[in-house]
Each structure stands twice: as C-alpha cells, then as structure tokens.
Amino acid sequence: xxxxxxxxxxxxxxxxxxxxxxxxxxxxxxxxxxxxxxxxxxxxxxxxxxxxxxxxxxxxxxxxxxxxxxxxxxxxxxxxxxxxxxxxxxxxxxxxxxxxxxxxxxxxxxxxxxxxxxxxxxxxxxxxxxxxxxxxxxxxxxxxxxxxxxxxxxxxxxxxxxxxxxxxxxxxxxxxxxxxxxxxxxxxxxxxxxxxxxxxxxxxxxxxxxxxxxxxxxxxxxxxxxxxxxxxxxxxxxxxxxxxxxxxxxxxxxxxxxxxxxxxxxxxxxxxxxxxxxxxxxxxxxxxxxxxxxxxxxxxxxxxxxxxxxxxxxxxxxxxxxxxxxxxxxxxxx
Amino acid sequence: xxxxxxxxxxxxxxxxxxxxxxxxxxxxxxxxxxxxxxxxxxxxxxxxxxxxxxxxxxxxxxxxxxxxxxxxxxxxxxxxxxxxxxxxxxxxxxxxxxxxxxxxxxxxxxxxxxxxxxxxxxxxxxxxxxxxxxxxxxxxxxxxxxxxxxxxxxxxxxxxxxxxxxxxxxxxxxxxxxxxxxxxxxxxxxxxxxxxxxxxxxxxxxxxxxxxxxxxxxxxxxxxxxxxxxxxxxxxxxxxxxxxxxxxxxxxxxxxxxxxxxxxxxxxxxxxxxxxxxxxxxxxxxxxxxxxxxxxxxxxxxxxxxxxxxxxxxxxxxxxxxxxxxxxxxxxxx
Numbered sequence: 001x002x003x004x005x006x007x008x009x010x011x012x013x014x015x016x017x018x019x020x021x022x023x024x025x026x027x028x029x030x031x032x033x034x035x036x037x038x039x040x041x042x043x044x045x046x047x048x049x050x051x052x053x054x055x056x057x058x059x060x061x062x063x064x065x066x067x068x069x070x071x072x073x074x075x076x077x078x079x080x081x082x083x084x085x086x087x088x089x090x091x092x093x094x095x096x097x098x099x100x101x102x103x104x105x106x107x108x109x110x111x112x113x114x115x116x117x118x119x120x121x122x123x124x125x126x127x128x129x130x131x132x133x134x135x136x137x138x139x140x141x142x143x144x145x146x147x148x149x150x151x152x153x154x155x156x157x158x159x160x161x162x163x164x165x166x167x168x169x170x171x172x173x174x175x176x177x178x179x180x181x182x183x184x185x186x187x188x189x190x191x192x193x194x195x196x197x198x199x200x201x202x203x204x205x206x207x208x209x210x211x212x213x214x215x216x217x218x219x220x221x222x223x224x225x226x227x228x229x230x231x232x233x234x235x236x237x238x239x240x241x242x243x244x245x246x247x248x249x250x251x252x253x254x255x256x257x258x259x260x261x262x263x264x265x266x267x268x269x270x271x272x273x274x275x276x277x278x279x280x281x282x283x284x285x286x287x288x289x290x291x292x293x294x295x296x297x298x299x300x301x302x303x304x305x306x307x308x309x310x311x312x313x314x315x316x317x318x319x320x321x322x323x324x325x326x327x328x329x330x331x332x333x334x
Numbered sequence: 335x336x337x338x339x340x341x342x343x344x345x346x347x348x349x350x351x352x353x354x355x356x357x358x359x360x361x362x363x364x365x366x367x368x369x370x371x372x373x374x375x376x377x378x379x380x381x382x383x384x385x386x387x388x389x390x391x392x393x394x395x396x397x398x399x400x401x402x403x404x405x406x407x408x409x410x411x412x413x414x415x416x417x418x419x420x421x422x423x424x425x426x427x428x429x430x431x432x433x434x435x436x437x438x439x440x441x442x443x444x445x446x447x448x449x450x451x452x453x454x455x456x457x458x459x460x461x462x463x464x465x466x467x468x469x470x471x472x473x474x475x476x477x478x479x480x481x482x483x484x485x486x487x488x489x490x491x492x493x494x495x496x497x498x499x500x501x502x503x504x505x506x507x508x509x510x511x512x513x514x515x516x517x518x519x520x521x522x523x524x525x526x527x528x529x530x531x532x533x534x535x536x537x538x539x540x541x542x543x544x545x546x547x548x549x550x551x552x553x554x555x556x557x558x559x560x561x562x563x564x565x566x567x568x569x570x571x572x573x574x575x576x577x578x579x580x581x582x583x584x585x586x587x588x589x590x591x592x593x594x595x596x597x598x599x600x601x602x603x604x605x606x607x608x609x610x611x612x613x614x615x616x617x618x619x620x621x622x623x624x625x626x627x628x629x630x631x632x633x634x635x636x637x638x639x640x641x642x643x644x645x646x647x648x649x650x651x652x653x654x655x656x657x658x659x660x661x662x663x664x665x666x667x668x
Contacts, residue, residue, distance in 0.1 A: 277631035
C-alpha cells in the first residue's frame, strides 16, 4: 500500500515528540488496528541549487520558489525602529517545493515506539565507584556478539562501499565511515565516525596517560584523512572531533563533524560529547589511572538500561543528600 | 512602512546563511537602495494547544491544522518493508497555520550583515602562553564600559521585569534572566542565564581551587532556584549548566537550559560549552593556578576579534608544525 493510501487511514492517538528547533513531530496512532508512527519534518528553504558551490555573489533568486519568491501572504507581528517581525505563508508544490518530509513506520513495534518517544533526561555524576559497581557489569553485557557488527565492518568487509578511508595499521589504524545522520552530500553537515582497529579500549574510562600519544597520533591522522578524502574542501582544523560518554557501543570510536555543523541534538552537547583535544589534555593531570579515577557527569535518559539498573537509585540518593527533590510534585499532571 | 509593503520591494543580492537543521535562511538585499536583511524560519507543527500540559493520552488531533489533519498532497519517495518515506504539502492559513516566521532588518548596518553571515570556524588550542599574550589584552578591551549593561542589570534595575530570581548575596548571589533565545513559554526549550554578583571572575581562566566550593554552592543554588521558579515542573537534575569559553562578555555567568533542549547550535557544543560539573571536577587536578595553567581547545569564528588579532597567526604556525594545510587549495572556488 502506498503512503497516499495509508496516511488517510491513520487514527491519531498521541504526540510522541515535538521539537520546535528542528521543526519535527512524531505521532503515534493506528492503521487498520496496527500501531503506526508518523514522523514529519519541515523542509529547509530552497534557493537555486544549480548555483551551489559558486561564490555567494553569483547566486540568483530567480526560480519561482527560490529565496523570497515563494512568499505568499504576510502578517506583521510588531515593528520597532529598524526591526520588523512577521509571519507568512509560502507557495507550495508537491514536486518542486514540498513543505515537509513524511515518514511512516507501519506496523511499528514497541522498540520503534520507545525510540520515537521523548524521554526524561537527568544529569548524573558517575564516580569511579559507581563506574565499577554498575557500569562495568553493564559494559560486559554490551560487548561480544552485541558489537559483532563493528568487527564485521573492521574485518569482514561489511559496508565496504561506504568506507571513506581505511588505515589498516593494527595499532594506530581506523576505518572512516559516514554516520547515518549525514546525507553524504552536504559538506556543511559532514558527519563521519572513525572506528579504531585496536580492541582494548571500550570507552573513555579505559584512557590513561600511556595512551595519550596514541590518541594524539590517531586524531591527527583523522584530521588529515578527512581533509584529503574530501579534496581539502574542508581543512583539518575545521573539524570537531569528539567522543561520547556513555557511548552507544563499547568499541572506541571518534565522531568527526564539520565544525560549523549545528543542530546535532544531544550528540554534540557538553554533558555527552567530549572534545578529543580535551581528553588528551586532561591525561596530563589525571594520574596513572587516567579516566578510571575521575567523576564524570553526563545526561542520561530514563530509557537507558544503566538508568533502569542502578543509576536511578544512585541519583535519588545523591539528590536527597543535596536536599533536592527527586520527582515532580504529586498531582501536578493528573 | 509595513512588512507587507517592504518585502515586495526587496532586491535579492545573496544568501548569507542557510541551515537545513533549523530550517532557517538569511538573505541580503536592498530596499530603496538601502541594505536589508531578511531572515526566515519555518514554524513547528501545531497540535491543539488547549491540551498542553495534559497527559499525552488525552491529546486530541481535531483542529483543522493539528497533527496530520493539515496534510494536503502526498508523494512517495520510497518504501522498504515497514518503512515508508515521502513528501507532502500542508494546508496553510496566515492566521491559524502560517508556514514561516519572517524578520526584516532595514536599513541594516555592516554589523548586522556580519552577524548574519556564515563564518568559517577553526579549532584552536589556547595554551597558557597564548592566553597571556593575546587573550588577556583582548579581555582588557572588553570590560569597563563594554559590560556596563551587565552592571545595569545587577545594580541599576535594568530589565527588572524579566528577572526570574534574584539572590542578592554579594559573595554567592546571582541574578537569573531568560536568555534572548528563549520564548519564555515552552519549558522544553527553557534557557536562562545566571549572572553572578561578584566581579572578580572574568572567565573560566580565573577559576582555581580556591573557588571550587563557591562554584559548587552557586550551581546548586541555581538548580534549586530554577526548579522552584517554575513550580518544580522541571527538576533540578533536569537542567544542563554550562559556561562558554570564550564567553561573549567577561563577567562570570552560567547558562542554564532544559537538559532535553536541542538545537542550540554551537552554544551547547563541546568545544564551546563546558559543563559546570566538569569545571568543578577538573579543579581537583589542575593545581593551585587552576584553569590559568591549562591548554583549552575551542572553536572560533574568523569574525572574532581574537582570531583577527593574534590567534590566526598562532594557528597557522601550529598547523605548519603539524604538517597540516592552512588554506583551501588555490583555484578551487574561482
């Protein structure tokens, strides 16, 4: 069945998520009694794409839907001196100027629903003791077959057609792939992941001063490799290299984005992303045990298994000690 | 003159910036021979606002423009198993469902044009030596009358109607205000700034272990104050507290956002934003001189005065030492 047939059958149940920054919304409902998730995202403004890559001065605004030509009706909100605010409608065309992207998952599973549902996040402090007691056992469940897909990429040629760069050196080598979030085209939004070949580093916690020079070498190699892979249209110092804690998989990898890239959501934010240069620098101070010895603060969602298996209790205990409330006041949303 | 009169007179010259994540575009042109900047931003999807705050299960999708009711034409891009991708147009209404927000600055100055123009960013390493040689003299030019507006807020009652919370303690006190980027309504996008009363901390560089307890106390007070100011609808551990380096003004202040807030662009990113908890933690290691002793890496735009007055040369020297190119290959964009 086509989207044109399915969408009109959608029976709305609830809004799973809505993001005014990215202009996206996720809805849950049913189609023919089976769960359906619709996500919608407004499109960006168009300007004549045939002129992309040309200096801005050469850009024209001559297509019917380009730049401000699409503006239809205008209403004024307010005016103050040289500043004017308003709202407008735009000329649309399903082929040439659609207003939104539309995705449908049908039938959707529980896992899909959880994935698209907004969760509550908390800022937690993971002490070395909490790491040993809760995180290490969690990591044990997340390695082995759970990251077989990583070894498939590194050793079995999986996703070989997507590989941007491959440095096979066992010690300093890594494989560079486009991240799923990147369309692979717009360099302004460049997003790659470098997965290292060595398997003895599962996360930030396994970094200590004996690995500082290694990390320096790898990050410099990544900067050079990305720049030359894209014909030096992006320079090595125009990249932001960072790692995640907690990462989504426990085999050391480095995120590489164009430094101008915005709107990556949580993935690039302080409290989740840590600049590789800052990791290298902190290894000067942290002592021989490195990041094993540190208290690390980060945001964690209530759907995360670590929250459900231990961190929630740790957090509640800590908040009580600080005299902070641990839940919303009763009755507030009933 | 009203927007309705001015916009049709706009003569397009160039696209200053375009952001596919936030669906925004900035255009430069002329109106009556004087420079004009138009910025446009797509609106988010609507759902019946009368039901906001009610549990999601209670939400209805019954207004004409709410949820998927606004969807007009649909075209399919591709289908694969349970996944369906498409595009659509939406019913519009200048009053009830406008498609974009529209701002006009006219006549615009050079400063406006620079502000809305996309700049190149670079990742720089600021060593303690670079800080002393280039940044300290720069900060000297950025204090005094340049931050008179901050003292007006703290001591003269400026913007008093916007103040959310005011703790007058000279040592541990701060004033809490909504950031300009926040609409002041949607708690999901909550964004406040806490400006401290003490004047002896100009930036991260002035933090050392003697100020660790102070910073702990202030950040805990901020978490409590924000939560109670919004009737505990947001909990203290659901806030992300961070500072900027470089900050945009040199009087110590802390950014406070809802931890779920996404899409703040560069302002929340690793390489610009530093979690307050991480600052506190690093003061355990950095020695008596604290952050004065550290090499700090951050992203800086080519329009920043620090880049133009020193950091560019420092960076070029460093990149040469690392064997990295410092400019785009000649002829690439001619």
